[in-house]
Amino acid sequence: MAALFSPLFRVALRAPSRRCVPGLSVVTQHRPLSNDAETSSKRMGMMIKLRPEHKEEYIRYHAAVWPGVLATIRECNISNYSIFLRDDLLFGYFEYSGTDIKADFAKMGKCPETQKWWTLMKPMQQPLDNLKEDEDWWAMMDEVFHTD
Numbered sequence: 001m002a003a004l005f006s007p008l009f010r011v012a013l014r015a016p017s018r019r020c021v022p023g024l025s026v027v028t029q030h031r032p033l034s035n036d037a038e039t040s041s042k043r044m045g046m047m048i049k050l051r052p053e054h055k056e057e058y059i060r061y062h063a064a065v066w067p068g069v070l071a072t073i074r075e076c077n078i079s080n081y082s083i084f085l086r087d088d089l090l091f092g093y094f095e096y097s098g099t100d101i102k103a104d105f106a107k108m109g110k111c112p113e114t115q116k117w118w119t120l121m122k123p124m125q126q127p128l129d130n131l132k133e134d135e136d137w138w139a140m141m142d143e144v145f146h147t148d
Helices: 052-062 067-075 101-109 112-124
Strands: 018-020 042-050 078-086 089-096 139-141
Touching: 042 052, 052 078, 052 112, 067 078, 067 101, 067 112, 101 112
Parallel strands: none
Antiparallel strands: 042 089, 042 139, 078 089
């Protein structure tokens, strides 16, 4: 599986249940957020470790994410994006509403400002020890429960 862009984000397609974009890996077995195919979104969860010595710096950066990075996230059909921290574990959640996640993440990976952001974030993070073969940074989580 070829990398699409930086080591932080890679889209890999596997049959039939997973798509992974470490940096953002994507699981495709999610229930849509609505019944309307036009507005359907997929909920995505991911995890990575935060190096303890970078905790304050990571929090400080994320308190003021660069406008160009935020704009690129929105342009790539990602919304409701949050990152949570407990001890040294980061949990990311977002909703993807596009129709071609591979193209959207390739677009994100081409953004110079996003590339600079990733370059700053990568040394602060540490991948989990149990990454799947198609993950190289963030580890994806499978949704096992949801209620509205």
